[in-house]
Amino acid sequence: MHLLIILISLIILDQASHLTITNALKVSDITQLTKTSIGFSLLAFSTSLPELSVAFIAAFTGEAAVSVGNVLGSNVVNVNLIIGLAVLLLSLRHPHKVNIVSSFAREELSSLYFGLFISSIIPLTLVYIAAASWFVGLVLIAIFVYYTYQMSRIRLPREDGKIVSEDEKRKLRKYLFTVFLGVLGVVLSAYFLVESAVAIAESMGVPGSLIGATVIAFGTSVPELTLDLRAFLKGHPSLAFGDIVGSSFVNITLILGITLFVPMLLGSPISMDMRVFQNLVIFSLITNLFFWYFLSMGRLSWREGAIFLFIYLLFLATTFGAIRLQPPLT
8 A cells, every 4th residue: 555655645745846937837837937036936835835844843842852853964965865866877878968057147146046055054153052942933033034035036037038917917827726736745745645655664663763864854855856857857956956956045044944943933932953963064065066166167967967866875874873873762
């Protein structure tokens, strides 16, 4: 039964991701927002729903550390695994096409650089100050709101020079609704996929800590993985990069902010010691620095993809090592 659920979930993932990408491109055409902006805002917020749900559950159950670990871990997965796989697949299909970021507009690259900067500097700052309180959470939410508004103001002229018809403009709500419907299909199918994978792993005697560090951490990134791989393969890397960097930005501002701020609203404010997440922060920083460098060089070939995948494998090995070194509970 679980294998059947996994099969059905994979089929829905494929169809829902196709629906989402197609309509997101139509939204970009009508609004004249760049594909990077659509990925950074619309897709990134939508595909971060699993992390958002984990944040609210953690806030209500007093398990904020789970949400913080999930946020930082998802950022490492998003860049290393998704971009690594996508670049390797593109290199196999188009071995002579290595400069996939050459067509990016200056505004698009600026948005990506800023997203990477925020995703790097905030965790580093929180580790430095050690304690993260509800006030830090409020500041992070404010950063998310402000920059999302700024992104919505970036417009680029249509490449074909055509003017959007009134009929097309009237269809904007329909396309937006279809994007959210597609993302909902992706998120729900990803949920059932992960639940079935966890059930199979448990039936095989795999430890719960190992399942959490692999299946669940990977599962919250399945929406990004599905949508962005399809976007890459359909020739829309700016949409994929916008979603990947945007998801990291949403995770580190809105979702981490909610994790820290909501407990205060519930009458049980927390002060999180961020030093316990040093390993995740280091990997996140290394990942972002490599991504920043590759973007600035304008070169993403199979070599860069292999580097990203190597960092992800190193991250998994370090995580497993940390789990095994933990003393048994008594």
